[in-house]
Amino acid sequence: MVANACRADDVFKLGIIGLDTSHATAFTKLFNTSEGKPEALQGFQVVAAYPQGSPDIESSTSRVPKYTEEVQKMGVQIVDSIPALLELVDGVLLETNDGRPHLTQVRPVLAAKKPVFIDKPLAGSLADVIAIQQAAAEAGVPIFSSSSLRYMPSAQEVRSGSIGDVVGCDAYSPCHLEKTHPDFYWYGIHGVEILFTVMGRGCETVTRSTSPGTDVAVGVWQGGRIGTFRGIRDGKGGYGGTAFGRNGSQTLGPYGGYQPLLEEIADFFRTGKSPVSDDETLEIYAFMEAADESKRQGGVPVRIADVIQKAKSELANVKDQP
Numbered sequence: 024m025v026a027n028a029c030r031a032d033d034v035f036k037l038g039i040i041g042l043d044t045s046h047a048t049a050f051t052k053l054f055n056t057s058e059g060k061p062e063a064l065q066g067f068q069v070v071a072a073y074p075q076g077s078p079d080i081e082s083s084t085s086r087v088p089k090y091t092e093e094v095q096k097m098g099v100q101i102v103d104s105i106p107a108l109l110e111l112v113d114g115v116l117l118e119t120n121d122g123r124p125h126l127t128q129v130r131p132v133l134a135a136k137k138p139v140f141i142d143k144p145l146a147g148s149l150a151d152v153i154a155i156q157q158a159a160a161e162a163g164v165p166i167f168s169s170s171s172l173r174y175m176p177s178a179q180e181v182r183s184g185s186i187g188d189v190v191g192c193d194a195y196s197p198c199h200l201e202k203t204h205p206d207f208y209w210y211g212i213h214g215v216e217i218l219f220t221v222m223g224r225g226c227e228t229v230t231r232s233t234s235p236g237t238d239v240a241v242g243v244w245q246g247g248r249i250g251t252f253r254g255i256r257d258g259k260g261g262y263g264g265t266a267f268g269r270n271g272s273q274t275l276g277p278y279g280g281y282q283p284l285l286e287e288i289a290d291f292f293r294t295g296k297s298p299v300s301d302d303e304t305l306e307i308y309a310f311m312e313a314a315d316e317s318k319r320q321g322g323v324p325v326r327i328a329d330v331i332q333k334a335k336s337e338l339a340n341v342k343d344q345p
Contacts, residue, residue, distance in 0.1 A: 035067045035292055038112030040105060040128055041119030042074035042090040043083040046142055049281050050116060055097045063286040071100045071111040075128070077121035080203060105131050114292045115139040122208060123147030126154050133162040138295060140288050141168040143216075144208040145304065149312045149334035150341075156301045167288065167297035168304055170216035172196065172262055174283035177275045178220045186268025191249050194218040194264035194275065198238055198254025206238065206318070207311035211254040213262060217275060218242070219307050221266045222250045226306060228324040229313035240314040243324075252314075305331065 037054060039047050051069045053061070074091045077083040091101060102108050105128060108115070115132050117125060122144035132139045145168040146152045159166040172178070181189060196214030200206055207215055219226075225245040232239045236257025242250045255261075263276030287298050306327065312334070313325040 033066070035114060036070045036112045037067060037292075038108040038115050039069060039072040039094070039099070040075060040108065040115060040117045040132075042072055042094060043076040043086045044118055044120040044142070045086075045090070046281070047072070047116075047118045048090050048093045050118070050285060051094050051097050051099060053282060053285050055099075061282060061286065064289050067289055067292070069094070069097070069099050069116070071102055071108050073102050073105055073108045075119055075124075077119070077124070077203075080121055080201065083120045109135045109137060112137065116288075117141045121147065122151070122204060126151045126158070129155055129166075130158060133158055133164045136162070136164055138165045138292055139167075140291065141166060143168065143170045143212045144204065145308065147204055147208065149205075149308050149330060150337045152305060152308045153331075153334055154338055156305065160301075165291065165295045165297055167291045167299065169284065169287070169299055170213045171281050171284040172213045172278065173216045173220045173299070174287060175217065175220075175262070175276060175279050176283070177273060178217055178266075179283075181221050181266045181268070181273055181275070182223075186266060186273050187270035189221055189223070189248070189266055189268050191267040192218055192221040192264060192275075193251045193253070194221070195253040195255060196262045197260035198256055200256070205311055205315050207240070207252075207254065207314055208308070211238070211252065211311065212307075214252050214254060214264070215240075215307055215311055217262065217264055218250050218252050219303060219310070221264075221275070222248065224300075224303050224306050226250070226310055226327055228326050229310055229317055230322060230324045231314040231317040232322055233318055238314070240310070240317075242310060309334075 054069050076087040194214045194217040198211040201209035226242040228243045230241045238254035240252045262278045266273045309327045309331050312330045316325045
């Protein structure tokens with residue numbers, strides 16, 4: 024395990040930042056269970072948590088007392104600061120539901136050289152996504168971020184070649200909006216993650232159509248491959264899609280729960296290597312930002328490279344300010 028050159032029988036101690044999402048309690052339950060614990064999660068335990076919420080997002084703040092009580096019942100110590108948490112743990116699960124404070128929250132984690140899984144959304148802006156990746160690289164500390172939808176068995180089968188080379192994909196998920204975040208960052212990330220799991224990197228342009236109940240973002244990949252994300256707000260939601268390959272097509276779904284993601288998180292902490300590259304993660308968030316920019320411009324195609332360059336310029340301007 025990466026943090027301490029642990030012996031095989033040592034417990035890798037995990038700390039949670041943010042108790043305003045059901046992920047915090049669900050992850051703790053799987054890591055801390057004493058009966059029927061999956062083999063891949065053996066040797067890991069959540070031992071401490073810092074229950075930070077988001078004061079201007081009611082759905083976040085209102086959950087903190089309940090989730091704090093729930094994790095305490097699972098043997099988790101509640102602390103009053105991130106530095107206090109870092110004294111007790113080998114690795115961190117950054118679970119704050121609000122992506123905006125993630126950059127500030129992760130800085131002391133990186134300074135303490137603790138590997139960290141950062142739950143979705145990785146950040147509240149594309150510029151902050153880039154800043155987090157740069158800070159981790161400069162600190163030499165591994166980070167990993169992903170939606171659990173990446174690890175639907177069917178999506179992983181397609182990524183591994185079950186239908187040959189992928190020529191296209193239509194993915195969908197709920198897409199509830201939160202005014203403090205870019206439109207897809209808050210919940211559409213799940214369906215976009217499915218799309219990129221299947222399609223991989225190489226998206227060049229994004230065009231978005233939108234209505235009060237639905238968003239459709241069409242991405243054109245290198246070589247003319249086309250992938251779409253449908254964000255659902257009207258009617259029954261769900262997670263899934265269809266992947267199209269040279270050897271056939273495959274239905275994506277059903278959702279397989281949190282355990283596959285947690286197994287990847289555990290392996291990440293063991294090896295210090297993220298299963299998703301920084302470049303792919305950056306492209307996912309750039310796709311979502313390009314979709315917003317397309318909406319602002321009335322539905323015209325927007326280049327991924329342009330939104331990344333704009334975000335890098337914004338970040339450089341911030342660094343240059345006194």
